[in-house]
Amino acid sequence: MKLYTCLKPDAIIVDCKATNTESLLKELIHHLKMNNRISDEDYIYKKLMEREKMGSTSVGNHSAVPHARIKDIKDVIVAVGLSRNGIIYSEIDKEVSHFFVLILAPNSSPIVHLQVLAAAATLIKKPGKWLSELLECQHPSDVIHVIQNYEEDDE
Amino acid sequence: MIKETIEITNKLGLHARASAKLSHLANSFQSDIYLVYHGDRVNAKSLLGILTLAASVGNPITIETDGKDEKEALNQIVNIFQSKFDEES
Numbered sequence: 001m002k003l004y005t006c007l008k009p010d011a012i013i014v015d016c017k018a019t020n021t022e023s024l025l026k027e028l029i030h031h032l033k034m035n036n037r038i039s040d041e042d043y044i045y046k047k048l049m050e051r052e053k054m055g056s057t058s059v060g061n062h063s064a065v066p067h068a069r070i071k072d073i074k075d076v077i078v079a080v081g082l083s084r085n086g087i088i089y090s091e092i093d094k095e096v097s098h099f100f101v102l103i104l105a106p107n108s109s110p111i112v113h114l115q116v117l118a119a120a121a122t123l124i125k126k127p128g129k130w131l132s133e134l135l136e137c138q139h140p141s142d143v144i145h146v147i148q149n150y151e152e153d154d155e
Numbered sequence: 156m157i158k159e160t161i162e163i164t165n166k167l168g169l170h171a172r173a174s175a176k177l178s179h180l181a182n183s184f185q186s187d188i189y190l191v192y193h194g195d196r197v198n199a200k201s202l203l204g205i206l207t208l209a210a211s212v213g214n215p216i217t218i219e220t221d222g223k224d225e226k227e228a229l230n231q232i233v234n235i236f237q238s239k240f241d242e243e244s
Contacts, residue, residue: 055172059202065171110167114209117171121206 003078003101003119004148010035011079012140016100018081021052021089025066028079028102037077044070044104058090058097062131063124065117067103076112077104080143084135099124099131119151126150156221157229165239168211173240178202180235186222188232199232 013031018024025048032038047068051057058064079102086096101120105113123130130150137143165173181188181199188199190208192215197204199218210216216236220228 055175057171059171059206061203067171110170111209111211114168114170114211118207118209121203125201125203125207 001115001119002148002151003116003123004144004151006076006078006116006119007080007144007147009140009144011037011077012143013079013081014137014140014143016081016083018083018087019085020087022049024081024083024087024089024100025049025052025102028066028081028100032077032079037079038073038104044068048102056090056092058093058095059121059124060093060095061124062086062095062097063099063101063120064089064097065101065103065120065124067105067113067117069107069113070104071107073104073106076106076109076116078102078116079104080147082134082137082143098135123147123150126153156219157225158217158219159229159233160215160217161233161236163210163212163214163216163236165236165242166212167242168214169205169208171206173242174202174205176240177232177235178205180231181228184220184222184224184228184231186220186225186228188221188228189219191217191219 018027029041033041051068057066081100086098089097103116133146190199192208192210218232
């Protein structure tokens, strides 16, 4: 699975304003709500924060993959946030993070959840300038193109 | 180098939290530790590496350890899989 195939322009924020983990998650969820991708913002925020409290989803390379299993959604929802200033996502590693892949997976499909996580990890692990290219994007569709270009390098 | 192949038995597979526990444990050993899953071989000390596998329940995974503490490392890595990462009672 490729990450770009899971992305829609209405689930991408190219210039997040948030300054910490809580406000970043709220900003991404609110964006999904405004685009009618989700219904219950508060429930989803609560599930994501519960997960962060069990252990940060910061994965290194200036990236984090906040995620939760959510009842009542049919298909996996993936959102991407880019923060030009970056935020300290994890108090443990204190690394400034710029790239966030939010994954909301239905309770019923642990395998799809793993595949999206794997696709995100494969991109994040790449050497090279993918992150600086993403941070230069002005439009959500540009983000999808940059990710697609890097993912197709694998083939 | 020694190795052992086991089956993944926790129902969520190597999701993020299980992978974090696994890489944390792997990093506590001096030995090099690799995981082989469906032909992909990754460094078990790398969280991102483990996540790229999308390793799921019911599938075989091979643990390879190589170094001074390879026996202890292999035992403990096999144990954490067999304990289902302490996430299911």
